[in-house]
Amino acid sequence: MKINTKMLLFILSTTIIIFVAVIGYVTIKSKKMALDDAIKIADSYANQYANYTKAKLNVDMDISRTMAYAFKGYKDIPVKQRIEIYNTFLHNIIIDNENYISVWANWQLTTIDSSWTEAYGRMRYTYYRENEMIKNKVEKLNTDGDILNSAYYKMKVSKLETVMDPYPFSYTGSENDQILETSVCVPILDNNKFVGLAGLDLSLDRFKSIINSIRPFEGSYAYLIANNGALVTYPDEKMLNKKLSEILPDDNENYKIESNVQDGKKFSYFSKNKTTGKEFYISHSPIYIGKSITPWSLAIAVPLQVIMHQALKNYTVSIFVGLLGLIILSVIILIISKNITLPLQKTTKVIKQLALGDIDKNKQLAIRTGDEIEEISDSVNSLIVGLNKTSDFATHIGNGNLDAKFEIISDKDILGKSLIEMRNSLQKAKEEDEKRKIEDEKIKWSTQGLAKFGEILRQNNDNIETLSFNIIKNLVNYLGAAQGAFYIKTNNEEDETFYELSAAIAYDRKKNISKKIKSGEGLVGRCVHEKLTIYMIDVPKDYVRITSGLGEANPRCLLLVPLKLNDDVLSVVEIISFYEIEKYKINFVEKVGESIASTISSVKINERTALLLKQSQQQGEELAAQEEEMRQNLEELQATQEDAARREGELSGLWEALSMNSSIAIFDMSGNIIDINDKNLEIVGSTREQMLGKNLASLASEAKDNPVAYKKFWEDLKMGKSRTRIFSETLKGRETWTSETYTPIHDKSGKPIKILNVGTDITQSKKNEIETNDMLEHAFNKISKHEETEKDLKIQIKKLKYKIQNT
Numbered sequence: 001m002k003i004n005t006k007m008l009l010f011i012l013s014t015t016i017i018i019f020v021a022v023i024g025y026v027t028i029k030s031k032k033m034a035l036d037d038a039i040k041i042a043d044s045y046a047n048q049y050a051n052y053t054k055a056k057l058n059v060d061m062d063i064s065r066t067m068a069y070a071f072k073g074y075k076d077i078p079v080k081q082r083i084e085i086y087n088t089f090l091h092n093i094i095i096d097n098e099n100y101i102s103v104w105a106n107w108q109l110t111t112i113d114s115s116w117t118e119a120y121g122r123m124r125y126t127y128y129r130e131n132e133m134i135k136n137k138v139e140k141l142n143t144d145g146d147i148l149n150s151a152y153y154k155m156k157v158s159k160l161e162t163v164m165d166p167y168p169f170s171y172t173g174s175e176n177d178q179i180l181e182t183s184v185c186v187p188i189l190d191n192n193k194f195v196g197l198a199g200l201d202l203s204l205d206r207f208k209s210i211i212n213s214i215r216p217f218e219g220s221y222a223y224l225i226a227n228n229g230a231l232v233t234y235p236d237e238k239m240l241n242k243k244l245s246e247i248l249p250d251d252n253e254n255y256k257i258e259s260n261v262q263d264g265k266k267f268s269y270f271s272k273n274k275t276t277g278k279e280f281y282i283s284h285s286p287i288y289i290g291k292s293i294t295p296w297s298l299a300i301a302v303p304l305q306v307i308m309h310q311a312l313k314n315y316t317v318s319i320f321v322g323l324l325g326l327i328i329l330s331v332i333i334l335i336i337s338k339n340i341t342l343p344l345q346k347t348t349k350v351i352k353q354l355a356l357g358d359i360d361k362n363k364q365l366a367i368r369t370g371d372e373i374e375e376i377s378d379s380v381n382s383l384i385v386g387l388n389k390t391s392d393f394a395t396h397i398g399n400g401n402l403d404a405k406f407e408i409i410s411d412k413d414i415l416g417k418s419l420i421e422m423r424n425s426l427q428k429a430k431e432e433d434e435k436r437k438i439e440d441e442k443i444k445w446s447t448q449g450l451a452k453f454g455e456i457l458r459q460n461n462d463n464i465e466t467l468s469f470n471i472i473k474n475l476v477n478y479l480g481a482a483q484g485a486f487y488i489k490t491n492n493e494e495d496e497t498f499y500e501l502s503a504a505i506a507y508d509r510k511k512n513i514s515k516k517i518k519s520g521e522g523l524v525g526r527c528v529h530e531k532l533t534i535y536m537i538d539v540p541k542d543y544v545r546i547t548s549g550l551g552e553a554n555p556r557c558l559l560l561v562p563l564k565l566n567d568d569v570l571s572v573v574e575i576i577s578f579y580e581i582e583k584y585k586i587n588f589v590e591k592v593g594e595s596i597a598s599t600i601s602s603v604k605i606n607e608r609t610a611l612l613l614k615q616s617q618q619q620g621e622e623l624a625a626q627e628e629e630m631r632q633n634l635e636e637l638q639a640t641q642e643d644a645a646r647r648e649g650e651l652s653g654l655w656e657a658l659s660m661n662s663s664i665a666i667f668d669m670s671g672n673i674i675d676i677n678d679k680n681l682e683i684v685g686s687t688r689e690q691m692l693g694k695n696l697a698s699l700a701s702e703a704k705d706n707p708v709a710y711k712k713f714w715e716d717l718k719m720g721k722s723r724t725r726i727f728s729e730t731l732k733g734r735e736t737w738t739s740e741t742y743t744p745i746h747d748k749s750g751k752p753i754k755i756l757n758v759g760t761d762i763t764q765s766k767k768n769e770i771e772t773n774d775m776l777e778h779a780f781n782k783i784s785k786h787e788e789t790e791k792d793l794k795i796q797i798k799k800l801k802y803k804i805q806n807t
Contacts, residue, residue: 002341011333012326019322026318031308035281038217042283042302043268045216050285050298053207053224060100060184060202061161061290063093067198068186071105074195079112087125087136094127094134099206101181102128102171106152106197107188109143120146122196128171135171151183156194159187161291165228166204166241180204180241182226184289204232211298219303225284227294229258257284264288264295270304279304343373350380354387390415397423442584446591449478453592457599464488464603468502471596472573476505479585481577482555487517487524488571488600499528499572527560528569533590534560537580557581561589563597570597570604663738663759669718669752671696680759683736701727720744720752726762737766 070089074082086105094103109121124139146153155162162185168178185199207224211233214222224232229243229252245252248271252258255269264286272279280301287296350365365377389407396404397419404423408416456474460467468486476484483506487499501515519528527534536558559575573589573596575581658664663680665673676691684691696714697703702725703710716723725740740759744752 012330015326015329019326023318023322034308035304038302038306039268039281039283041216042220042281042300043285045214045222046283046285046298046300047266049211049214049222049300050287052210053296053298054287054289056207057163057184057287057289060200061163061186061292063097064184064186064199065161065290067093067103067105068188071188071196071198072190074107074111075190083112083125087127090125090127091134091136093200094129097200099202100129101169101179101201101203102126103200104128104198105188108195109140111195120144122152128201130171151185152197155185155187155197159189159192159194160293161186163227163289163292163294163296165226165294166230166232168241169201180232182232186290208233214300216300217302217306219278219306220301222298222300225257225261225297225299227262227296229261232296260284261286261295261297271301340373343367343377347373347377347380354380354383360384386413386416390419393419397426446584446588449588450592450595452478454595457595461599461603462606464600464607465502467599467603468571469505472503473505475573475589475592476575479575479577479581479589480579481559481575481581482506483576485574486571487574489569490516499524502571523558523560524572524574527562527572531562531564531567531569533562533586534558535581535586539576559586559589561586561593563593563600565594565597565601570600658758661760663761665757665759667696667755667757669755671714671755674754683759683761700725701729717742717744717755718752720746720750728766735763736761737763 067089071086074086077085090103090105094100097103104124104126107123107125109116109118109123112123121143122141124141125136126139127134127136129135142152146156151162151164162183164183164185166180166182169181170176170178181201181203183199183201185197187194188196188198211222211224212235214220221235223234225244226232229245230241231239231244231247232241234240239247244257248257251269251271255267260267261284266285268281268283270279271282280303282299282301284297284299287298289296346367347365353360365380367374367377393404408420453471453474456470457467460470468488472484472486476482484504485501486503488502489497490500491497496518498516498518500517517524517528519525523534523536537556539555539558555576556578557576557580559573559577559581561573561575562569563571563573573593575589660679663683664677665680666675668674673691673694673696676688681688681691697710700710702713713723713725722744723742725742726737727740728735728737730736738759739762740757743756743758745754745756747753
């Protein structure tokens with residue numbers, strides 16, 4: 001199809017689709033808006049008339065509440081006078097309110113008859129209308145007990161204001177004059193105690209005219225529902241006092257009408273009349289009367305057919321307007337399509353030629369419509385110019401002119417950008433090729449150098465000095481440097497580590513320079529300490545000078561490379577040059593340095609091995625002489641050990657013999673017992689566990705009786721002096737005398753480390769000494785008194801000698 005046909009087809013079909021969608025949307029929207037408006041009106045009417053009905057019933061509730069409040073002061077009035085006053089009050093209320101069927105008051109018998117003590121029983125005083133006359137009656141009720149399911153008993157228990165559900169009632173007792181009424185009741189309370197009930201009865205006919213007049217729409221109607229779901233008013237009076245569950249069982253079940261009324265909820269729903277087939281919208285509004293908890297509900301039913309009438313009218317008008325618009329739009333589209341297609345045909349012809357590769361500049365378009373079509377033609381012309389420029393640029397690139405200039409048409413010129421990227425890629429490839437050649441030359445240079453130095457290291461690995469000179473000589477020549485030095489790690493006799501200049505070279509002449517450098521000293525020492533290559537292009541003036549027959553000059557750069565093996569710097573190479581040393585040459589020196597370090601390590605190991613071999617031969621001879629001397633010493637040692645064993649046996653026997661007759665204890669230098677023999681434990685009557693760790697101060701009475709002497713006693717022991725201690729004590733009821741010797745035990749340095757205590761029982765000796773002293777004293781007394789003869793004196797002296805010998 002041509003563009004002209006397409007525009008008519010697609011635009012008109014699209015317009016029709018949009019038209020149908022808009023008409024459908026407007027129709028649905030109109031229906032919804034009409035329905036929403038009707039719902040709002042119905043809800044508003046339901047709420048308005050519910051409030052009106054509520055106000056009417058609240059007036060009746062207020063009168064009942066006034067009666068209940070007025071009757072609270074009954075105690076202050078005598079019973080007889082009280083009844084007359086309250087009856088007059090009831091009579092006046094029914095006269096002033098023609099709408100009331102009756103006015104009444106119930107009193108518990110306990111408030112009327114002081115002799116009545118039961119909680120049940122009541123008096124009811126009623127004024128009612130009958131045949132346009134006001135009558136009254138007094139009734140005594142419930143004297144046998146309260147009726148538990150009666151409305152009176154429920155209000156008596158709840159003590160709440162109540163509007164009773166509708167009920168038919170006749171004051172004559174005849175069904176012929178029964179009317180549908182309700183009661184408005186307020187309890188009479190005395191300090192929250194139920195004493196009676198005041199209220200009035202209302203005919204529900206008064207609400208018929210009000211409710212039946214509510215017709216917000218044609219065909220709509222309203223009705224009033226009591227708390228128990230019974231109809232108070234309804235267009236069909238046969239349905240009055242019937243429950244919704246009987247009249248509309250399906251709606252009641254689906255929408256929980258009676259339950260929502262009892263809960264005082266505001267709700268609505270759609271319902272279809274089964275008889276007429278009409279669909280209604282029904283809105284319910286709650287009516288709360290006074291303080292009662294039994295709300296009623298006002299409902300308004302609105303037919304949907306009436307609501308949707310205006311929406312259908314609007315739909316017809318929308319269809320007519322839309323068809324007229326479609327006709328006008330078709331004419332306009334036809335005119336516009338003609339003005340568009342003709343220039344497009346010319347443009348299409350040129351574009352087809354461009355597609356075939358015909359980019360002749362003379363075929364540019366000349367369209368001046370002042371719109372997008374002119375912009376299209378200008379774009380085609382720009383494309384022709386751009387393709388010609390691109391063709392010229394591609395020709396230059398093909399001829400190898402990579403510096404040819406080219407300007408892209410715009411930031412979105414993909415072809416132009418691709419050509420520029422192609423040129424840049426070719427330039428980059430050319431540069432990369434040149435770099436690759438240079439890198440190949442560097443790799444070749446490094447490879448040849450590694451092979452050359454590998455051969456040098458293999459030929460000169462038996463002498464460290466020769467090897468050092470050949471390495472630095474060839475390295476300076478291969479790098480094209482001016483001077484070089486080679487330092488090797490050395491240890492002197494004091495086991496100090498330093499780096500000694502092993503070889504130096506300058507202009508192919510060997511220089512004998514003696515120089516030693518420690519780690520951290522100068523640039524060489526810094527290189528050793530940091531274990532890193534040092535490369536300087538700003539060499540200090542006084543560091544080194546290069547001399548020749550024509551004069552001397554400062555070098556341009558300095559290179560120091562540590563030659564490491566297992567992170568240990570074995571030597572340092574120092575290179576001095578007039579020219580900067582390139583990075584790949586520095587890398588070469590570092591890499592060949594690993595092989596040099598390994599070779600130097602091997603050479604040094606070989607030299608050290610030879611030296612050790614010579615030393616081992618000397619030491620072998622010395623070892624043979626020492627072996628003979630050791631054999632002699634061993635014989636002497638064996639004799640000494642035998643003598644020591646003999647003495648140890650003697651000491652062991654001595655210790656056992658001493659332990660049998662003496663109490664022994666060993667103290668540390670603080671006076672704590674660290675060992676004790678069985679003899680001592682037997683004397684003190686304790687176990688070893690009880691005695692170990694005890695301090696001498698807790699056992700010796702001198703420590704308490706004479707602390708100064710005891711302190712001096714212990715200080716002498718610490719100074720290495722022996723001390724003797726004689727004391728008496730009572731053990732197991734027997735006085736015992738003990739002589740103890742405290743002897744310090746010294747270590748090899750002569751320092752006291754323990755105290756040996758040896759105790760001897762001298763009880764018998766002490767007794768003999770006492771008896772001897774007594775005999776001497778007695779003899780001296782006799783002699784002084786001249787009571788003894790010479791013969792007697794001799795006898796006494798013999799006895800004394802015997803005693804002394806025994807002692």
